Amino acid sequence: MKKHSIALALVSAIVSTGAIVSSTLANFAVPHKLVSRSNNEVYVYIPGQLSRSAVLGFVAGDKAITSKANACGFLRIAVKINRPMTSFSIGATNYTLATLPAVFSPMICRKVGTTSQTYIPAP
């Protein structure tokens, strides 16, 4: 319940700052956030990584994030109470959740033939 409330609070905070913009192609090529319509959870997506490798120098708060990118080369991090992702850095670049571009539908990874392919919502 508490988790759900915090997620909702995050949602309204993001909405109230006006950070939610239309899902453009460019947004999917950079770190961005998604507010899930199915469960109101917030996710941060980090694209452009080496598939099945951890993101170098990925730190949120004072904790290193060691999760590996998927076969398509992107990483999805769920925003949680103990990992609010309010601000994070990748190498020397700093990001804040509030200023990340927002998308309405997530990018997905799907196998096509023998290769993994990133899919994005049709514009």
Add this chain to the structure above:
Amino acid sequence: MKRILSALALAGVVVSSIAPAVLANFAVPHKWVDAGKTYVYVPGQTPAVAVTGFTAPRAPTTRLLTLNNCGWGSFTKSATSPPTLITGANWAGKTTGAAVTCVKDAAPALTYTSNNAGAVGSVVDDGARIWIKGGTTIGSATIGITTAGTITTAANACGFVRVTASVSRPMTAFQIGATNYTLAAIPTVTAPMICRKVGTTSQTYVPAP
């Protein structure tokens, strides 16, 4: 770090320069070839509704017609995919008219008389059946039938239809309403568009450029 920035920069370049042209292919009828099969995608349709006027001629099928005592044979005319060509008969001279009859003449005669005295090869369309004069008496005749091949498949929840090209329906040329397409000329994509449910709505997804 450099590698990450390079990757992001590259992604940005790709998205901004190549993407529009590649993505445009998904907005029009296009094809995808996978494992020896060719699929034709028709986007921009109303979900759960068949595409109006979507036809693709089927490959000709051979049919053995049984002829009656007057030499006439017939087959049911499909309401959705009527024949567009019949080989082995005078298709160009096809006429419309009443159903062909064949009645035995009064005894002691052993002959039969038809209400249609057309020559061998004649084709008559009575609206419900296609009649072919394959000979002068009882027997059989082989004809080749090509049909309009109306595609009645409904679009999916995302509003696109996928048709698999096959031997019987090669999709070499097809028509949607008044617009003609050829398989050779429609754009090719390297990965297919897909339909996925996001929350409560269905969303079309395309491969990231």
